[in-house]
Amino acid sequence: MNFKNEKTFVMIKPDGVKKGLIGEIIRRFEQRDLKVVGLEMFQPSKEDIDQHYPKDEAWISRLGQKTLGTYKKYNIDSKKELGTDNDLEIGTMVRGWLIEYMTSAPLVRMVVEGIHAVDMVRKICGVTIPSLADMGTLRGDYSADSPAVANTEKRAVMNLVHASETPEEAQHEIKHWFGTRKVIFNYKRFVD
Numbered sequence: 001m002n003f004k005n006e007k008t009f010v011m012i013k014p015d016g017v018k019k020g021l022i023g024e025i026i027r028r029f030e031q032r033d034l035k036v037v038g039l040e041m042f043q044p045s046k047e048d049i050d051q052h053y054p055k056d057e058a059w060i061s062r063l064g065q066k067t068l069g070t071y072k073k074y075n076i077d078s079k080k081e082l083g084t085d086n087d088l089e090i091g092t093m094v095r096g097w098l099i100e101y102m103t104s105a106p107l108v109r110m111v112v113e114g115i116h117a118v119d120m121v122r123k124i125c126g127v128t129i130p131s132l133a134d135m136g137t138l139r140g141d142y143s144a145d146s147p148a149v150a151n152t153e154k155r156a157v158m159n160l161v162h163a164s165e166t167p168e169e170a171q172h173e174i175k176h177w178f179g180t181r182k183v184i185f186n187y188k189r190f191v192d
């Protein structure tokens with residue numbers, strides 16, 4: 001465990017890139033004393049994204065349950081809307097929409113380092129659903145999407161950024177997206 005120099009993985013999603021928010025997103029991390037140690041714009045393939053999101057049933061069902069939860073809250077009939085009320089089937093559908101969304105524009109991938117970087121970055125991003133995200137977070141300040149709208153339009157929720165959820169996930173994602181290429185840097189800032 002290295003809480004001081006913890007690394008996390010961040011991707012600026014198509015809506016973040018297309019809204020011209022690359023600079024602002026990086027600024028918010030740097031403003032909170034986090035250090036960018038890897039940074040690149042790239043166009044992912046469908047296969048890259050397919051490998052990025054987990055394939056286990058538990059993760060996919062959880063994605064479906066999120067949609068079912070939203071539909072229940074807003075009294076939307078999932079069978080009518082999506083043709084099923086099975087969480088795994090809905091999760092599989094959402095995962096497919098995610099792959100379409102994530103390959104619809106170039107993305108920016110980065111490695112961000114600092115004190116509790118994983119949790120700090122998630123906090124700066126805000127909760128998954130932009131319409132519920134607190135003001136002051138990236139998602140709360142710059143987006144307003146909701147699963148009730150996204151699912152009806154048969155697309156993923158657009159929420160500007162992806163950020164690893166745990167240090168283990170960060171390690172796995174950094175390996176997947178940066179591999180063995182030597183583009184992650186080790187440097188000291190003036191304050192260090």
Ligand code: ADP
Binds near residue numbers: 159
């Ligand atoms: P996070 O990205 O905050 O870690 P998840 O891992 O739960 O969130 O979901 C992955 C991504 O899938 C989200 O960032 C969002 O783009 C999309 N997503 C999540 N839930 C839904 C949903 N119910 N309908 C459509 N897209 C969703």
